[in-house]
Amino acid sequence: MADQEPIALLLLQKCAQVEAAAGLVTAVRALHGPSRTAPIVLLTEAEAKTDPKSSSVDAAIPIHCPADHAARELERWRPVSLEPTRRIAGILGPGPIAGMIERLGVRLEAAMGMLAQERIDQGEAHRLAGLCGTLGFAQAHAAWLDLSLGEATSLAEARRTTRLTLAAIARGL
Incomplete structure (x- = not known):
């Protein structure tokens, strides 16, 4: 199914189950087909920057930020038109x-x-x-x-x- 309907964006909420989230990220990146390249955005409890050296996610958005801010951040990850x-x-x-x-x-x-x-x-x-x-x-x-x-x-x-x-x-x- 991943090859037929590619994931456009994967949203993860940072929680106590860090290993489970990390496992999901690893599994998505290991897929064969378009879904493996999907952007991965992490919803966090506080303002956070992703560290490209240690992070396998592409961006972080604070979960408690104003809705318009979250919408603008998510809009930045809209799929590119072909x-x-x-x-x-x-x-x-x-x-x-x-x-x-x-x-x-x-x-x-x-x-x-x-x-x-x-x-x-x-x-x-x-x-x-x-x-x-x-x-x-x-x-x-x-x-x-x-x-x-x-x-x-x-x-x-x-x-x-x-x-x-x-x-x-x-x-x-």
Whole structure:
């Protein structure tokens, strides 16, 4: 079922059963198919930042924050549209674009590791910006372009847009 109806977003509430939540995160990431790339957001008791070096979740939202704040934070995790990519595939043909998208996915997976270590190769960031832009992933393009220009404050945005782009790529054209 995970391959037919991919998970768009997984929300976890931080609780005493940390091992159970960690097990669920591990299980989702081990899936074969699109659901393994779904963003994972943790609902926490207090304001918290996710540490990309030690966290397998993509974001944290305080459970007691105002509803409009929570809604804005969740909106940031809306799945990326594949419509621009489909238009490009319509012009150039699905074969060449599918190969480019597959290779971009491999590079973005590696880039997630680079982001987790807060180690940025500006040349690779520039190449990723170009590929993301060429294939219609505008948000990821902008985040990687900022990183390529030395904007270290863009790390969180690059993580977010890369996770969303990976999820879109996994859903396929």
